[in-house]
Amino acid sequence: MENTDSDIVFQSYGRCCNNEQFFVDFYDRFMGSSAEIRALFVDTDMTAQRHLLRNGIMQLVLHARGMPDTKLRALGCSHSRTGFNIRPEWYLLWLDALIATLWQYDPHFTEDTAGAWRRAIAPGIEIIRSAY
Structure with missing residues (x-):
């Protein structure tokens, strides 16, 4: 069965998410992608933020596996212009940072895996972005 x-x-994330350094390196990469993004995290408790990221990625993965979009819609509200004001174009930088960090930490990562990630979580990211 394919x-x-x-x-x-799901398998790729499982190979990465138990290593706290995965989340540290993701944020280093993501914040390094833009001065505006870096500024968003100036006064952030990064330990707590990494925990939120771990959960947020899992929500994207679970949605791809058929779970309802309730938590993603709530993320969309909190990240909207009336919340954290996360601009829609920043999600591409976020996804690029995620894929690059997955390449670094998943020993089985390939171009096919990268494509699977992009296809699987794109609908969930769009739910979050569309709340802007």
């Missing part, structure tokens, strides 16, 4: 994108992503 793995679906959501299976590939």
Whole structure:
């Protein structure tokens, strides 16, 4: 039986998410992508932020595996212009930082895995972005 994108992503995330350095390196990469993004995190408790990221990525993965979008819609509200004001174009930088960090930490990562990640979590990211 062939793995679906959501299976590939679930397994890939499992290989990465138990290493706290994965989340540290993700944020280093993401904040390094833009001075505006870096400024968003100036007064942030990064330990707590990494915990939120761990959960947020899992929500994207679970949505790709068929879970309801309730938590993603709530993320969209909190990240909207009336919340944290996370501009829609920043999600591409976020995704690029995620893929680059997955390459670094998942020993089985390939171009096919990268494609599976992009396809699997794109609908969830769009739910979050669309709340802007």
